[in-house]
Amino acid sequence: MTDTLLRLHQNSYYFFSIVLFIIGFHTMLTHNNLIKKIIGMNIMDTSIFLFFVAIGYVRGGRAPILEPGAGHAYINPLPSALILTGIVVAVSVTAYALSLVVKLYRHYGTIDAEEIMRLRGGETL
Amino acid sequence: MSAAAHLPALTVVVPLFFAYLMPLLARWRKSWCAATTLAVLAFTFFSSLYLANRVMSSGPFVYHMGGWAPPWGIEFYVDYLAVFTALTISGIGLPVIVYGIKDLPHELKEGVLGWYYTLYLLLMASMLGMALTNDLFNLFVFVEICAIASCAIISIKESRECVEAAFKYLVLSAVGSGCLLLAIALIYMVTGHLNFTFLAATLPGVMAVYPKNILAALALLMVGLGVKAALFPLHVWLPDAHSSAPSPSSAVLSGLVIKIYAVAMIKLLYKVFPATFAGMAPVMAMLLWMSTLAIIIGSMFAIVQEDIKKMLAYSSIAQIGYVFLGVGLASHNALLGGILHIFNHAMMKAMLFLAAGAFIYATGVRKLSQLKGIGVTMPVPAGAFAIGAMAMVGIPVTNGFWSKWYLALGALDAGKPLFAAVVLVSSLLNGIYYLPIIVNAFFSKPEGAVAKPGRLPAVMTGTLVVLGAGCIIFGIFPSLVLGLVSRATRLLLGL
Numbered sequence: 001m002t003d004t005l006l007r008l009h010q011n012s013y014y015f016f017s018i019v020l021f022i023i024g025f026h027t028m029l030t031h032n033n034l035i036k037k038i039i040g041m042n043i044m045d046t047s048i049f050l051f052f053v054a055i056g057y058v059r060g061g062r063a064p065i066l067e068p069g070a071g072h073a074y075i076n077p078l079p080s081a082l083i084l085t086g087i088v089v090a091v092s093v094t095a096y097a098l099s100l101v102v103k104l105y106r107h108y109g110t111i112d113a114e115e116i117m118r119l120r121g122g123e124t125l
Numbered sequence: 126m127s128a129a130a131h132l133p134a135l136t137v138v139v140p141l142f143f144a145y146l147m148p149l150l151a152r153w154r155k156s157w158c159a160a161t162t163l164a165v166l167a168f169t170f171f172s173s174l175y176l177a178n179r180v181m182s183s184g185p186f187v188y189h190m191g192g193w194a195p196p197w198g199i200e201f202y203v204d205y206l207a208v209f210t211a212l213t214i215s216g217i218g219l220p221v222i223v224y225g226i227k228d229l230p231h232e233l234k235e236g237v238l239g240w241y242y243t244l245y246l247l248l249m250a251s252m253l254g255m256a257l258t259n260d261l262f263n264l265f266v267f268v269e270i271c272a273i274a275s276c277a278i279i280s281i282k283e284s285r286e287c288v289e290a291a292f293k294y295l296v297l298s299a300v301g302s303g304c305l306l307l308a309i310a311l312i313y314m315v316t317g318h319l320n321f322t323f324l325a326a327t328l329p330g331v332m333a334v335y336p337k338n339i340l341a342a343l344a345l346l347m348v349g350l351g352v353k354a355a356l357f358p359l360h361v362w363l364p365d366a367h368s369s370a371p372s373p374s375s376a377v378l379s380g381l382v383i384k385i386y387a388v389a390m391i392k393l394l395y396k397v398f399p400a401t402f403a404g405m406a407p408v409m410a411m412l413l414w415m416s417t418l419a420i421i422i423g424s425m426f427a428i429v430q431e432d433i434k435k436m437l438a439y440s441s442i443a444q445i446g447y448v449f450l451g452v453g454l455a456s457h458n459a460l461l462g463g464i465l466h467i468f469n470h471a472m473m474k475a476m477l478f479l480a481a482g483a484f485i486y487a488t489g490v491r492k493l494s495q496l497k498g499i500g501v502t503m504p505v506p507a508g509a510f511a512i513g514a515m516a517m518v519g520i521p522v523t524n525g526f527w528s529k530w531y532l533a534l535g536a537l538d539a540g541k542p543l544f545a546a547v548v549l550v551s552s553l554l555n556g557i558y559y560l561p562i563i564v565n566a567f568f569s570k571p572e573g574a575v576a577k578p579g580r581l582p583a584v585m586t587g588t589l590v591v592l593g594a595g596c597i598i599f600g601i602f603p604s605l606v607l608g609l610v611s612r613a614t615r616l617l618l619g620l
Contacts, residue, residue, distance in 0.1 A: 021307070028296070041299050048303055052310040079313070082262050086306060089269045093302075096273060097295055100280060103288045116289070 013054035020047030032113040034101045038094060045090040049083045056080060129175070133188040133201045136172045136211065137254045140165050144246035151239020159226045162242045166222060169253060170215035177208040177609065185616070187259070195260075195320040202259035202321070205613035206464070209606070210256035210388050213468045214381055217475050218249050220588045221380075224479050225373035227582040231486055232371040237281055241371075244281065247274040248377065252385045261309050261319040264389060268305060272298040272353065275382050279370040290365035297352055297362045304349035311342035324397050332405070340406055346393060347408070354386035356449060357419035360442045364426075367438035372482025375434060379441040380475035384467045387448045391464070394452065395617040412453035417547050419446030424554035432491050433481045436558060437474065440517065443551060444470045450544060451532055459535020461607075461614045466528035468606060469599065473516040473525060476592035480510040483585055487578035493562060498571030500563075502578050507566045509589035514559035516596050519552045524599040527607075 008015055024047055027040030056079035064074040101111055108116050128135070143165045151158050180186070185204035189195070201207075222245060229241055251270035258264050276298070280291035313319060315335045316327045332339050348359070355363040367379050394408065423443030430436035444466070451463015483506035484499060485491055500507035516525035529548050536544035599605060614620075 021303075025300075028300070034292070037296060041296065041303075044300075044303050048306050048310065051307065052313075055310060055314045079310075085262075085266060089266070089302075093269070093273060093295070093299055096277065097292070097299075100288055100292045100295065103280070103283065104292065107285045107288065120285075120289075 013057070014051060017047045017051035017054065020044075020050065023047075032115075034104065034111045034113060035098075037113075038097045038101070041097070042090065042094060045086070049086055049090075052079050052083050052086070131188075132172045132176060133203050133257055134190065136169050136176070137250050137257065139168055140246040140250040140253070144243045144250060147243040147246065148239050151242075155239070158239050158242050159222075162222055162246060163219070163226075165246060166215060166219045166249065169249065170212075170219055173208060173211040173215050173253075176203055177212055179203075180205060180208050181609065181612075196318055196323055199263050200259040200320055200322075201257045203257060205609055205616055206388065206391065207257050209464065209468070209609050209613055210385070211253050212609075213471050214249060214252045214256065214385070217380055217471045218245075218377065220591055221373050221376045221475055221479065224376075224482075224585050224588040225371075227584045228372055228482055228486060233282060241278070241281055244274050244278045245373075245377070248278060248382070252381060255385050255389055259321045261312065261321070261324070263319075265302070265305055265309055268353070268386075268389070269302055271382065271385070272302060275378055276366075278374045278378070279366055281374075282369070282371050284369070286365065286369040290362070290369045294362045294366040297359075301349045301352035304345040304352075308342040308345035308349060311338050311345070314338065321392065321397050325399070328398065336405065343398065343406060343408065347390075347411075350386045350390045350393075351415075354383050354390065354449075355442055355445055357415050357422065357442065357446065360419070360423070363442055364435055364438040367441060368432060368434040372434075372478055372485065375437075375482070376475040376478040379438065379478060380471040383441065383445050384448065384471060387445065387452070387467065390449075391452055391617065399619075409453045409455055412449050413541075413544065416446040416449035416453055417544065419443060420450065420547060420551045421554070424551055424558070428554070428558045430558075431493055433484065433493050433496065433562075434478065434491065436493065437477050437481060440555070440558070441474060443555075444474065444517075446551075447528065447532060447548075450547070451535065454532075454535050454539045454541065454544060455618070456535045456539040457614055457618060457620060458531045458538050460618065461610055462528045462531030462533075462535055464613060465531060465603075465606065465610050468610075469516070469524040469528045469596075472592060472595050472599070473513045473523075476509055476589060476596065477513040477517075479585070479592070480506045480513065480589055483581055483589065484510075484578075486585070487581050488574040490574050495573065496562070496575060497565045497569035499575050499578075500567035502571050502575060503581065505586050506581065506589055507563075509593040510566070511563045512593045512596050514563055516600070517559055518555045522597065522600045524596050524603070526600060527603040 021044055024040045024044030027043060028037050031037055031040065056076035058073050058075045061073045061075035064077045105111050108119055110116060143161060147158055150161060180203055188201040188203060190199040229238060233241060247270060251267045251274060254267040255264060258267060276291045276295045279294065280288050315331045315338045316324055318324050318327055352359045367375050370378060420443050423439055423446060427436050427439035427443065430439060447466045448463045451459045484496060487503060490496055512523065516523035519525045519529040529552060533545040533548045536542060
């Protein structure tokens with residue numbers, strides 16, 4: 001038991017990023033409000049970024065700026081660099097999704113998926 | 126190094142560069158947009174042709190971005206599958222946009238035409254990138270560009286259906302991208318590599334130590350790419366998205382975009398994971414059953430559709446099933462059939478969507494029941510539609526016959542005759558929904574709007590003729606592509 005807890009503590013970044021992922025995914029799937037869906041999408045993306053960046057972390061490590069003569073441990077910079085790209089992608093997807101919601105609001109006067117479905121009288125959004 | 130040595134990178138970078146130049150050009154010289162797009166796509170086509178020629182004569186080669194060798198730099202691996210895919214993309218993308226030059230002003234608002242070319246070039250660049258890249262994170266970036274561009278190319282029409290369909294597509298494809306990124310994290314975590322070649326070398330060793338990581342990554346990859354490729358239970362976004370989009374968009378989305386994810390999956394399953402998952406997870410068996418369901422259920426949904434473009438969209442779900450059937454069977458002939466179907470289906474589905482677009486352009490009619498007699502008043506588009514429909518059913522002398530032939534042979538080779546039966550049954554199902562349309566088109570009396578269609582621009586007719594001729598030519602001389610596909614298959618299977 002203590003062993004499991006200790007391991008959980010040591011890997012808490014991974015654990016919490018998975019928790020966040022599930023929260024985001026759940027929000028995205030269960031909420032009818034389109035804005036909340038997008039928020040869920042963002043939480044999900046953020047959890048993955050956290051997970052990815054945590055991979056590169058080295059306990060006690062510093063930012064990898066090399067100084068001559070200093071024998072520090074450095075964190076792995078590659079995941080951080082990759083996630084910078086990931087964040088840019090997530091921002092653009094969010095911006096685009098929000099602009100679509102604006103358009104949907106202009107067409108239907110609501111941002112509730114159920115309501116839109118009812119107005120349309122057809123399949124789910 | 127000469128410019129020719131940089132062609133693998135230029136094939137992707139040139140359309141990317143001109144994509145961002147296009148809005149500027151639209152402001153400055155509106156009439157140049159279309160011509161520039163055509164020139165860029167022609168360039169990608171000829172450079173793919175050059176690369177294909179080089180690969181066929183001297184074998185696959187790698188290209189290092191900026192001269193940095195992996196594991197530090199990003200690598201493009203130009204092999205048979207990559208050049209085959211690149212040729213398919215640029216070869217189909219070119220006629221579709223030629224058609225679009227006349228069709229788009231009809232479907233879109235005046236101000237957004239320049240943006241359409243931007244999105245189209247972005248889509249092409251990202252797909253070419255996915256075909257050529259040999260790096261996992263680079264693949265992810267191209268996947269994301271492709272996802273946004275393909276949603277935007279639907280919503281650019283700004284009608285209710287388009288915006289709704291694009292939103293649904295965007296949300297689901299964001300889930301897919303999330304899964305993909307998490308899979309990349311899990312793989313990078315245990316291997317420390319992102320390059321396919323290095324991954325393939327390290328994965329078997331890592332598998333023994335961290336089997337759960339790799340299995341989870343594999344599952345996430347399958348879901349992520351499966352959503353984007355519209356593999357059966359994950360296809361819900363496709364019918365609305367592909368049917369509501371402007372016709373050239375539908376043609377590209379159905380013909381190329383869903384296929385490129387299948388190509389990405391082929392690359393990952395056969396090049397990165399092969400030694401790793403054998404015996405660990407029944408990935409191939411799962412793919413087989415999912416694709417079987419896709420083929421049967423996609424066709425059944427298509428039978429009951431009233432809207433011509435929606436029917437074509439459901440038919441795409443069935444057709445992507447063939448590609449995955451070939452992947453799942455994993456025998457030489459089956460994989461050959463699956464990869465060949467990527468090209469064949471791209472050609473015939475693009476043509477079918479463009480023909481449907483021509484009907485809508487000239488008559489404004491989308492309902493199948495009202496399209497009776499269209500073959501009498503619009504013989505060329507209806508003729509193209511008939512050729513495409515026959516290719517879908519797999520009648521000999523059309524290119525669709527060959528991919529089904531090799532799939533069926535491959536199923537028998539793999540010792541699974543059941544799946545050869547699936548191919549046969551699905552051909553019958555295809556016949557059920559395509560043949561009545563052709564019969565009604567040519568042997569009924571035209572009524573209403575169909576009786577007096579508007580004039581179809583010569584460019585649109587010409588594109589349909591070219592694509593129709595392509596379906597027949599590749600049906601009579603399949604060897605034009607078979608050599609390349611066969612080598613791709615051999616390389617993938619390690620024969």
